[in-house]
Amino acid sequence: MITYFGLGALVISFLVSLYGIGASFYGLRMKRAEWVESARRAMLLTFPLITVVSLVLVYLLVTGHYELSFVYSVTNDSMPLYLRVTALWGGQAGSLLFWSWLLAAFTSAVTLRKWDRDREFLPWVVIVSLVTLAFFLSLVLFFENPFNRFWATTTGEMEALFRPAGAVPIFPSNGQGLSPLLRHPGMIIHPPMLYLGFVSFVIPFAFAIAALVTGRTDDRWIRLTRRWTLVAWLFLSLGLVLGARWAYDVLGWGGYWGWDPVEIAAFMPWLSGTAFLHSVMIQEKKGLFKRWNMILIILTYSLVIFGTFLTRSGVLSSVHAFAQSAIGPLFLAFIGVTFVIALGLLLWRWNDLRGEGQMHSLLSRESLFLFNNLLFMGILAVCFWGVIFPLISELLTGQKVTVGPPFYERATGPQFAALLFLMGIAPLSAWGHSTFKTLGRALWKPAIVSVVVLAVVLALGVRSIPALVGFWLVAFTSAITLYEYGRAVWARARATGEGLLKAFWRLPGRNRRRYGGYVIHVGVVLMALGVIGIELFQTETQGTIKPGESLSLSGYTVTYVKLDEFDVEDGRNVARAIVNVERNGKQIGQLFPRRDYYYTERQQMTIPGVRSTMEDDLYVLLVDWQPISNQSATFKVYHNPLVNWLWLGALVFILGTFMAAWPDQDPEPARARAKSNRATAEQIT
Amino acid sequence: MDTADHAALEVEKPSRAPLAGRWKFILGGVLIAAAVVYLIVTSATANAQYFMTVDELVADTGSLAGRQLRVSGAVIGDSIQYDAQNISLVFTVAHIPGDNDEIEAQGGLANVLHLAVSDPTRNTITVHYEGVMPDLLRNEAQAIMTGKLGEDGVFYAEELLLKCPTKYEEAVPEQVQGSN
Numbered sequence: 001m002i003t004y005f006g007l008g009a010l011v012i013s014f015l016v017s018l019y020g021i022g023a024s025f026y027g028l029r030m031k032r033a034e035w036v037e038s039a040r041r042a043m044l045l046t047f048p049l050i051t052v053v054s055l056v057l058v059y060l061l062v063t064g065h066y067e068l069s070f071v072y073s074v075t076n077d078s079m080p081l082y083l084r085v086t087a088l089w090g091g092q093a094g095s096l097l098f099w100s101w102l103l104a105a106f107t108s109a110v111t112l113r114k115w116d117r118d119r120e121f122l123p124w125v126v127i128v129s130l131v132t133l134a135f136f137l138s139l140v141l142f143f144e145n146p147f148n149r150f151w152a153t154t155t156g157e158m159e160a161l162f163r164p165a166g167a168v169p170i171f172p173s174n175g176q177g178l179s180p181l182l183r184h185p186g187m188i189i190h191p192p193m194l195y196l197g198f199v200s201f202v203i204p205f206a207f208a209i210a211a212l213v214t215g216r217t218d219d220r221w222i223r224l225t226r227r228w229t230l231v232a233w234l235f236l237s238l239g240l241v242l243g244a245r246w247a248y249d250v251l252g253w254g255g256y257w258g259w260d261p262v263e264i265a266a267f268m269p270w271l272s273g274t275a276f277l278h279s280v281m282i283q284e285k286k287g288l289f290k291r292w293n294m295i296l297i298i299l300t301y302s303l304v305i306f307g308t309f310l311t312r313s314g315v316l317s318s319v320h321a322f323a324q325s326a327i328g329p330l331f332l333a334f335i336g337v338t339f340v341i342a343l344g345l346l347l348w349r350w351n352d353l354r355g356e357g358q359m360h361s362l363l364s365r366e367s368l369f370l371f372n373n374l375l376f377m378g379i380l381a382v383c384f385w386g387v388i389f390p391l392i393s394e395l396l397t398g399q400k401v402t403v404g405p406p407f408y409e410r411a412t413g414p415q416f417a418a419l420l421f422l423m424g425i426a427p428l429s430a431w432g433h434s435t436f437k438t439l440g441r442a443l444w445k446p447a448i449v450s451v452v453v454l455a456v457v458l459a460l461g462v463r464s465i466p467a468l469v470g471f472w473l474v475a476f477t478s479a480i481t482l483y484e485y486g487r488a489v490w491a492r493a494r495a496t497g498e499g500l501l502k503a504f505w506r507l508p509g510r511n512r513r514r515y516g517g518y519v520i521h522v523g524v525v526l527m528a529l530g531v532i533g534i535e536l537f538q539t540e541t542q543g544t545i546k547p548g549e550s551l552s553l554s555g556y557t558v559t560y561v562k563l564d565e566f567d568v569e570d571g572r573n574v575a576r577a578i579v580n581v582e583r584n585g586k587q588i589g590q591l592f593p594r595r596d597y598y599y600t601e602r603q604q605m606t607i608p609g610v611r612s613t614m615e616d617d618l619y620v621l622l623v624d625w626q627p628i629s630n631q632s633a634t635f636k637v638y639h640n641p642l643v644n645w646l647w648l649g650a651l652v653f654i655l656g657t658f659m660a661a662w663p664d665q666d667p668e669p670a671r672a673r674a675k676s677n678r679a680t681a682e683q684i685t
Numbered sequence: 686m687d688t689a690d691h692a693a694l695e696v697e698k699p700s701r702a703p704l705a706g707r708w709k710f711i712l713g714g715v716l717i718a719a720a721v722v723y724l725i726v727t728s729a730t731a732n733a734q735y736f737m738t739v740d741e742l743v744a745d746t747g748s749l750a751g752r753q754l755r756v757s758g759a760v761i762g763d764s765i766q767y768d769a770q771n772i773s774l775v776f777t778v779a780h781i782p783g784d785n786d787e788i789e790a791q792g793g794l795a796n797v798l799h800l801a802v803s804d805p806t807r808n809t810i811t812v813h814y815e816g817v818m819p820d821l822l823r824n825e826a827q828a829i830m831t832g833k834l835g836e837d838g839v840f841y842a843e844e845l846l847l848k849c850p851t852k853y854e855e856a857v858p859e860q861v862q863g864s865n
Contacts, residue, residue: 181820367713374718378717400735402736403733404844406731407732410727410731411725415724542772602823603821623769623818624769624818636817
């Protein structure tokens, strides 16, 4: 029956990936291209195979085959269809399979590109990709198999793939289902985005290894994977932002990032990935940082697997807890082995990775990018230390010591601020020789604007040093970025005779990576604005009030109107309060904070009523109420200034990434191009 | 722009720069590294939370007073008292082992939590928490609390985390039918 069909496809996928690895090695050894080609086809084949496995599992989830322990644990009858499908990544076994499926999708896409110019890379890319895939498939097949079933034996109950002797299958009538906290649109999109981000970083890594092995240590491998890296980075960033948004919507503490070990686990590859994304530009343009780039991509790959390990093995206590399992040590072993091999390859080719030039000036663009790398590594070191600290302290002192959010905030705050500053001045810097004077000349106009903004902020009464520094940096970096874009638009308009508006629109077409980058930076700056608002200026209040009474916070008045309690068909009881919201005396609307209670799971969930504007969020939680008399209710209210700039900034960020990834326009006719080139060249130096 | 740069570079590969030219970069790098180490060390020592078990708290004779502690325990459902008017919470947690290996040896986290709550001889400690009662707080949940141990032997939690309930995958459901 269908379960065994899925299992069979899983076994075949695993064998095919092993074959692909073997065929690649054999083809390399024997110098027989047809074996390498066969390996390439094997890699291509893994995708439809694993798709079959996944579809089978999804079918079993949707039709409620609770005799499978995985289906039993993540679904039940009261869950709507879309949640039953997304339950695929609601538990360990399905998650690992989903990871494998995504990896197979990407590696297959890679096989489909034209390999003519880079034939020597192909076998190594196949090997690295399939080794990773085979590892994950082996975890699914041998340790966390979603096709395990329940059996009743004479001695008790157990789980197994095939019927043990003398055992009888068990067919539960209903499953356990996912925790209600996971029944949110965030569940549909956050894990897939994060996994997509993780998985797609395997491709640049595979090419990097190929480059090391074949000795092609020029920037060919970087140019080939340029878009992959951008796409991987986009997904990872999206995944992180969506997680933050989900937490903000659902967890009811008015926050979006808790420095939880699992959050950090996903954040670390983003840090090294972002450094990598920037650093490769220097290798492309100047032939420098070759060793840095290798280190960064190796780190990113290891951190991706490490991140998957941290969330899966139960090694750390975290609110994102998953069942402890034997796969922890396997993950560690895999990371250890791959890291050591990659490092060995790097050291072998160390001398070939010498830079093609020198850095002379501390303020040159190359140098600023070096500081960029160092800062990202610094933040990474802080995160890594915070995560490792409990394990190390226990090993060394016998006493387990952990660090919480204050550690991370204090240790990374200054570094993030420095990065914001760098983000501002780096686009203005020149290649090669640069001094304070040349940089200053480019800087002074936007710098004045930023000081004006700072004065305004001071005049508004802000006194906290971190806030002042933060606002100044936001103003500084956005002023420079907009100024740069404006200058380039003006230069283009002058050179081509286009109107300003047309020049504004067409400017990015010639160099989407640069201007997309500017847009991304603007997005980051907006996000920083949101972070400053909510971190430094959040206020809260709470109280128990009768209908007609109110709570006040930061100019807002929240008045309790009434509360209704009713049952909903998907198995929950809803207690919904209605509150009126006024601001400075004016009525601005109503909010509906509520408390859901899921009968089967005996689990309650608090869902805030939120009023959002660009200026702030008013976030109201129904904390408690008197069921019988409906006399009074307890509310908690948060005021989160500027928080929506965080989400808007993320949107701008995403758009910028699309822009940067889009292929550049075809070059214009020679004369017009030469003219605009000269004009922009004058601007840059 | 890209190709022009590249063409210019491929003409020559300069030999390694004299140390004099590179010193400022090395110095810059070292300074940044030192700053990062400083930030890590000072932030860690200022914000370290000692991971303790309930047994250790109960046995303490005062040495832990004033220190930031992190405790993990099994919530005893009957003891949960929530004063919604003042948004303050009191409950009792029972001792569970701090070591993951011990937890595994005793049959997994779900089992450990269940044993802790049903064992009347287990050490327990009362927890006071000022704040909204978390949705996940219930009998046999694992509570991870950060705070200080009061002189009265009560744990004053400043932060209360409940572990997102894993679906206890060892639990096997009741049998319904036996057929293929």
